[in-house]
Amino acid sequence: MTSAAQEIAAFAEEKLAALAEKNLVRRLAPTRREAASAMRGGRRFVSFSDNDYLGLSQDARVKRAAAEAALAYGAGAGASRLVTGDCPLYGALEARLASMKGSEAALVFGSGYLANLSAIPVLARPGDVVALDALSHACMFAGARLSGARVETFRHNDAGDLARVLEAPAARRIVLTETVFSMDGDRAPLAAIADACAAAGAWLMTDDAHGLGVIDAENPAPLQMGTLSKAAGAYGGYVCGPRAFIELLVNRARGFIYTTGLPPAALAAAIAALDIMKDEPQRGRRALAHAATFSRLIDAPKPQSAIVPVVFGAAEDALAASARLYEEGFIVTAIRPPTVPEGTARLRVAFSAAHEAADVTRLGALVRALIDERRR
Numbered sequence: 001m002t003s004a005a006q007e008i009a010a011f012a013e014e015k016l017a018a019l020a021e022k023n024l025v026r027r028l029a030p031t032r033r034e035a036a037s038a039m040r041g042g043r044r045f046v047s048f049s050d051n052d053y054l055g056l057s058q059d060a061r062v063k064r065a066a067a068e069a070a071l072a073y074g075a076g077a078g079a080s081r082l083v084t085g086d087c088p089l090y091g092a093l094e095a096r097l098a099s100m101k102g103s104e105a106a107l108v109f110g111s112g113y114l115a116n117l118s119a120i121p122v123l124a125r126p127g128d129v130v131a132l133d134a135l136s137h138a139c140m141f142a143g144a145r146l147s148g149a150r151v152e153t154f155r156h157n158d159a160g161d162l163a164r165v166l167e168a169p170a171a172r173r174i175v176l177t178e179t180v181f182s183m184d185g186d187r188a189p190l191a192a193i194a195d196a197c198a199a200a201g202a203w204l205m206t207d208d209a210h211g212l213g214v215i216d217a218e219n220p221a222p223l224q225m226g227t228l229s230k231a232a233g234a235y236g237g238y239v240c241g242p243r244a245f246i247e248l249l250v251n252r253a254r255g256f257i258y259t260t261g262l263p264p265a266a267l268a269a270a271i272a273a274l275d276i277m278k279d280e281p282q283r284g285r286r287a288l289a290h291a292a293t294f295s296r297l298i299d300a301p302k303p304q305s306a307i308v309p310v311v312f313g314a315a316e317d318a319l320a321a322s323a324r325l326y327e328e329g330f331i332v333t334a335i336r337p338p339t340v341p342e343g344t345a346r347l348r349v350a351f352s353a354a355h356e357a358a359d360v361t362r363l364g365a366l367v368r369a370l371i372d373e374r375r376r
């Protein structure tokens with residue numbers, strides 16, 4: 001190695017050692033996913049750590065649509081949508097998204113992360129305030145910081161605290177929250193949040209990453225973004241809103257202009273998935289029913305989504321619980337800081353229509369035993 005490479009390696013090793021001390025090192029595990037199961041090292045596991053809430057990433061119709069689109073349109077997009085010309089699949093996908101959200105128009109991005117990173121700086125600039133729910137996803141914070149606006153947080157799901165934050169003087173006020181919170185599975189009080197926004201003249205954008213296809217609730221937000229990578233089983237992100245704003249995004253969103261379009265296979269998969277979502281609403285209900293069964297078994301409150309958190313507190317306790325479940329054939333990844341606040345390391349159990357009821361009840365009994373063991 002050159003001396004610079006050695007310096008970089010030493011720099012990284014020091015950082016990694018500090019993470020190891022706090023039980024916060026993360027590692028990639030080679031895994032082959034199937035319906036709700038996964039093969040690792042020759043062993044089959046049932047995974048409760050995917051966001052594939054409807055099982056659509058493994059659905060034969062969705063996979064076939066992806067394969068056919070690759071054969072018809074190619075493996076890659078070639079360039080940015082503005083440069084190379086727009087694949088006709090985009091129009092079909094964006095029309096479906098706009099219709100699902102009751103918006104005038106929609107724009108698809110490379111991912112949900114990229115959508116937030118790109119759209120928020122188009123809305124806000126220095127002199128403005130971006131107010132986020134304190135538990136908002138990392139990419140909403142990243143987009144807010146990139147905008148140069150003042151970034152404020154309000155207490156989780158607290159519309160009263162939002163009203164307080166919105167009192168501060170600002171040219172424009174943008175409010176960001178999630179419909180379903182990714183690590184807690186609870187839902188935002190959207191009517192109260194929208195009222196606080198209306199009273200302050202603020203604009204609300206919601207992130208529906210974990211709601212699409214699972215939660216069918218009224219959403220008063222004029223701007224709604226989300227991802228095609230979770231319940232839609234494919235890849236990509238989107239923003240829905242007034243037609244003129246979507247046109248502004250095409251002209252201003254840097255993460256739209258300066259990046260290559262999605263592969264046609266991802267677009268076709270998302271289209272097929274959205275059609276199935278519409279035709280088979282029972283899939284979302286099945287995921288929710290599994291979450292309810294599991295919550296009952298562990299004596300947790302009735303869940304508001306397909307995500308159920310089991311908070312252990314210390315990172316090593318969450319890791320130990322995850323390891324015990326792994327021995328029993330379940331993948332339930334421990335979620336640690338900084339993904340969740342310090343002292344709230346947890347198992348995040350995500351349910352899918354693809355899960356079998358017997359696996360849900362067996363997992364519920366095992367987690368129940370782990371919780372009881374800690375109480376003793």
Ligand SMILES: *Cc1c(COP(=O)(O)O)cnc(C)c1O
Pocket residue numbers: 111112113114137139178182207209210227228229236237
């Ligand atoms: C996963 C997630 C995203 C990012 O979506 P990707 O398409 O995976 O980049 C954005 N917001 C929330 C709340 C998420 O959970």
